[in-house]
Amino acid sequence: MPLPRALSEAVEAEFPRALEDLKALVRIPSVSARGEGQDAARDAVARLLECAGLAVEIWPTKGPGVVFAEGGSDSRTLLFYNHYDVQPEDPVSAWHSPPFTPEIRDGRIYGRGTADNKGDLVSRIAAIRAFERAKIPLPCRVKFLVEGDEEIGSPSLPGCVRDKRERLAADACLWESSARDQLGHEMLMLGVKGILCLRVECRGPGRDLHSSLATSFENPAWRLLWALAALKDASGRIRIPGFHDGVEPPCESDLAAVQALPDFDEKALAGAGARDFLDGLRGVERRRLDYFGTTLNISGLTAGYQGPGSKTVLPSKAEAKVDIRLVLRQDPARIVSAIRAFWDEEGFRDVEIASWDGYPAARTPVNHPAVKTISDALEDSIGRRPLVAPNFLGSGPLYLFEGMFPTIAWGIASHDAHEHSPNEWVGLDDLRRGIRGIAGILLAFGGP
Amino acid sequence: MPLPRALSEAVEAEFPRALEDLKALVRIPSVSARGEGQDAARDAVARLLECAGLAVEIWPTKGPGVVFAEGGSDSRTLLFYNHYDVQPEDPVSAWHSPPFTPEIRDGRIYGRGTADNKGDLVSRIAAIRAFERAKIPLPCRVKFLVEGDEEIGSPSLPGCVRDKRERLAADACLWESSARDQLGHEMLMLGVKGILCLRVECRGPGRDLHSSLATSFENPAWRLLWALAALKDASGRIRIPGFHDGVEPPCESDLAAVQALPDFDEKALAGAGARDFLDGLRGVERRRLDYFGTTLNISGLTAGYQGPGSKTVLPSKAEAKVDIRLVLRQDPARIVSAIRAFWDEEGFRDVEIASWDGYPAARTPVNHPAVKTISDALEDSIGRRPLVAPNFLGSGPLYLFEGMFPTIAWGIASHDAHEHSPNEWVGLDDLRRGIRGIAGILLAFGGP
Numbered sequence: 001m002p003l004p005r006a007l008s009e010a011v012e013a014e015f016p017r018a019l020e021d022l023k024a025l026v027r028i029p030s031v032s033a034r035g036e037g038q039d040a041a042r043d044a045v046a047r048l049l050e051c052a053g054l055a056v057e058i059w060p061t062k063g064p065g066v067v068f069a070e071g072g073s074d075s076r077t078l079l080f081y082n083h084y085d086v087q088p089e090d091p092v093s094a095w096h097s098p099p100f101t102p103e104i105r106d107g108r109i110y111g112r113g114t115a116d117n118k119g120d121l122v123s124r125i126a127a128i129r130a131f132e133r134a135k136i137p138l139p140c141r142v143k144f145l146v147e148g149d150e151e152i153g154s155p156s157l158p159g160c161v162r163d164k165r166e167r168l169a170a171d172a173c174l175w176e177s178s179a180r181d182q183l184g185h186e187m188l189m190l191g192v193k194g195i196l197c198l199r200v201e202c203r204g205p206g207r208d209l210h211s212s213l214a215t216s217f218e219n220p221a222w223r224l225l226w227a228l229a230a231l232k233d234a235s236g237r238i239r240i241p242g243f244h245d246g247v248e249p250p251c252e253s254d255l256a257a258v259q260a261l262p263d264f265d266e267k268a269l270a271g272a273g274a275r276d277f278l279d280g281l282r283g284v285e286r287r288r289l290d291y292f293g294t295t296l297n298i299s300g301l302t303a304g305y306q307g308p309g310s311k312t313v314l315p316s317k318a319e320a321k322v323d324i325r326l327v328l329r330q331d332p333a334r335i336v337s338a339i340r341a342f343w344d345e346e347g348f349r350d351v352e353i354a355s356w357d358g359y360p361a362a363r364t365p366v367n368h369p370a371v372k373t374i375s376d377a378l379e380d381s382i383g384r385r386p387l388v389a390p391n392f393l394g395s396g397p398l399y400l401f402e403g404m405f406p407t408i409a410w411g412i413a414s415h416d417a418h419e420h421s422p423n424e425w426v427g428l429d430d431l432r433r434g435i436r437g438i439a440g441i442l443l444a445f446g447g448p
Numbered sequence: 449m450p451l452p453r454a455l456s457e458a459v460e461a462e463f464p465r466a467l468e469d470l471k472a473l474v475r476i477p478s479v480s481a482r483g484e485g486q487d488a489a490r491d492a493v494a495r496l497l498e499c500a501g502l503a504v505e506i507w508p509t510k511g512p513g514v515v516f517a518e519g520g521s522d523s524r525t526l527l528f529y530n531h532y533d534v535q536p537e538d539p540v541s542a543w544h545s546p547p548f549t550p551e552i553r554d555g556r557i558y559g560r561g562t563a564d565n566k567g568d569l570v571s572r573i574a575a576i577r578a579f580e581r582a583k584i585p586l587p588c589r590v591k592f593l594v595e596g597d598e599e600i601g602s603p604s605l606p607g608c609v610r611d612k613r614e615r616l617a618a619d620a621c622l623w624e625s626s627a628r629d630q631l632g633h634e635m636l637m638l639g640v641k642g643i644l645c646l647r648v649e650c651r652g653p654g655r656d657l658h659s660s661l662a663t664s665f666e667n668p669a670w671r672l673l674w675a676l677a678a679l680k681d682a683s684g685r686i687r688i689p690g691f692h693d694g695v696e697p698p699c700e701s702d703l704a705a706v707q708a709l710p711d712f713d714e715k716a717l718a719g720a721g722a723r724d725f726l727d728g729l730r731g732v733e734r735r736r737l738d739y740f741g742t743t744l745n746i747s748g749l750t751a752g753y754q755g756p757g758s759k760t761v762l763p764s765k766a767e768a769k770v771d772i773r774l775v776l777r778q779d780p781a782r783i784v785s786a787i788r789a790f791w792d793e794e795g796f797r798d799v800e801i802a803s804w805d806g807y808p809a810a811r812t813p814v815n816h817p818a819v820k821t822i823s824d825a826l827e828d829s830i831g832r833r834p835l836v837a838p839n840f841l842g843s844g845p846l847y848l849f850e851g852m853f854p855t856i857a858w859g860i861a862s863h864d865a866h867e868h869s870p871n872e873w874v875g876l877d878d879l880r881r882g883i884r885g886i887a888g889i890l891l892a893f894g895g896p
Contacts (some may be wrong), residue, residue: 197758206721212841214743221746226682234674273654295662298669303749310645312771323760393660
């Protein structure tokens with residue numbers, strides 16, 4: 001159903017205010033990593049939601065609190081998930097304009113948080129206002145869950161979702177993020193991988209020794225390296241018993257979704273500055289692994305002397321950071337136990353899992369009716385049918401909402417919007433289209 | 449032959465001047481790593497040697513030059529090897545008195561270079577002067593080779609030895625260093641291991657990637673780690689074909705020398721802050737490995753994120769520093785080729801040996817007559833028969849003199865003299881005993 005003319009005009013009319021709202025939010029440096037500006041951002045978001053006619057509550061958490069808002073008719077319920085915090089702005093010197101001073105250049109607005117995800121948030125709120133301006137009652141029930149520490153791993157969210165499960169009930173959730181792909185297609189993303197981050201340590205002598213003593217003393221860098229090599233062999237095979245237990249291969253519709261996605265191998269290679277993909281995989285084979293494969297990645301290695309030249313030292317300590325992307329049915333705690341048991345079995349009791357953190361994967365099935373509802377709504381409202389990615393390569397705490405509602409991510413930014421990097425931007429057209437697309441989705445949710 | 453009374457008295461009389469000479473040399477901060485103070489130290493050493501009645505030459509090199517001095521009778525020739533440079537003094541804050549301001553406390557003189565090896569040098573020169581004071585002609589021919597960049601790997605020495613081979617001819621060389629052991633025994637050391645330092649690099653994508661892309665892109669940290677694990681397996685076995693080619697097991701007299709050395713396992717464990725030795729070896733078994741075993745040591749590992757917490761990155765580069773201690777008949781260049789060939793064979797063409805540096809081992813046989821001459825001389829002059837270590841666990845450029853003369857290291861310092869560390873010291877008694885010991889060795893060299 002295309003937007004009624006009055007609504008379409010109201011969407012246009014709301015754009016300037018949405019832009020001002022975005023500028024005002026970007027000016028608040030709500031950097032959760034430093035615990036800065038979160039209160040001010042929380043209160044500003046609460047005011048925006050109130051002005052859009054919603055009933056707003058601040059739910060206290062161990063962090064800066066969650067903004068919850070609710071309104072609309074008593075039909076089906078759509079929950080919007082967003083966050084009011086942003087990534088740190090450094091390196092500041094790499095920005096062409098100050099990160100917390102929004103600046104418009106060449107049809108884009110630059111500033112920290114424009115794409116991730118203050119732009120999404122203001123476009124969603126503007127769409128609510130557009131209904132009021134058009135004097136059309138909100139066609140469905142609307143809820144907002146806006147948290148303030150997403151960028152540091154959402155430490156407050158599990159408690160909040162546990163406590164407020166009933167208040168958060170919905171028929172579907174529109175998540176933040178997702179972005180247009182390398183070829184400019186709108187994208188829905190239907191899941192996230194889980195993640196397990198491990199810090200692994202091995203300790204040797206009480207102090208760094210002269211390396212000539214390597215005849216007599218064990219080197220913890222070797223121990224660490226052998227223990228890691230035991231986890232995954234040089235062919236890339238993960239050797240941890242039980243690692244893949246319970247993992248199901250992607251179903252027919254998952255594979256069909258992957259098959260339907262366009263091929264941008266060359267752009268991906270160029271973007272990464274790589275000559276080839278792992279194992280030479282290409283096209284649908286590679287995409288299938290991207291969306292449904294696990295990883296066992298070394299994100300950091302530290303031991304001994306790292307300066308210029310050589311210093312012949314036998315280090316007293318070696319450390320690795322490892323991250324593992326999980327697919328459905330893989331439980332982080334179970335995998336930590338499996339690694340510990342495997343290392344014990346293989347003679348690596350001295351290699352310590354010093355700390356770990358993680359959560360499981362979650363996905364919405366590609367054939368869930370809400371996917372079609374949203375796809376149709378976007379096609380009708382902005383004239384672009386989104387591609388449907390059955391999963392996201394990265395991770396997020398979607399698992400908290402499992403069994404509550406289907407979760408679908410759609411965002412207004414482009415894949416190259418420099419999220420988490422200097423010179424983050426969102427296009428003015430992105431913002432305009434975002435308001436329109438959300439208005440269409442709200443209409444569709446209120447429909448039969 | 450004990451020292452004649454006149455010589456013994458002259459040794460005592462020379463001690464105060466030797467102490468003043470040492471203080472004067474310590475005041476010159478001849479830190480080769482920073483290229484500082486080397487000219488001043490060189491000239492001061494040249495003057496000391498001249499004042500001792502020797503003919504001095506400065507041999508220009510690509511570094512600060514070598515001081516060569518010669519004198520004495522036309523009998524057998526003893527060459528002294530020393531250096532006038534020192535290690536950097538940092539961390540300065542850890543010194544109890546300024547590193548270049550000699551200070552006497554509790555019978556020790558503290559300052560950078562007191563033990564390594566300005567104390568050795570002044571005691572050797574004082575012994576020469578003692579003969580003059582005692583009106584006894586020098587009983588043998590004496591040569592001094594004093595270089596100025598030993599602490600940065602003696603880059604000038606190979607060219608100097610090649611050019612001046614005939615001028616350096618001698619019947620034996622008394623090397624610097626060596627030290628009293630953990631139980632206070634005087635020690636002669638008869639060789640050094642060779643060394644091969646490698647910097648190994650593996651490159652992946654053109655920039656650090658988000659670790660979720662590990663399904664598609666090779667991680668160079670894994671490649672590096674697998675390549676290193678291929679070199680040495682978790683049992684400690686070195687798998688490089690040809691690595692041990694030509695290496696001969698220690699001979700009967702080598703083993704007897706190791707057997708004769710005292711056991712200080714417990715002190716060694718405590719000193720290293722370790723609970724046990726590699727593979728649980730103890731006593732003579734462990735000492736045999738120390739003196740005659742090779743090592744393949746990881747002295748540094750660097751990849752990805754090394755800060756607190758986790759950052760899920762797929763690093764674009766990984767690097768390792770590796771050092772290998774070599775025994776007789778192992779050639780560094782041949783071993784580099786063997787590693788390259790092995791990695792190529794095992795599928796690690798992408799792992800690059802970015803740079804390497806090294807030199808071979810060299811040893812004087814334990815039953816060389818000069819060993820007995822020096823041992824007897826020390827027993828006669830200072831009343832202590834030295835232990836004979838058939839090798840040194842560390843490395844040095846002794847190979848340059850192979851085939852020229854036997855080289856034997858004897859030094860005046862204690863094993864805990866903090867060489868290369870803050871609060872370096874040498875005992876006043878060490879200095880006194882050093883002059884006497886050298887006088888005895890000179891006498892013995894002039895003997896029948």
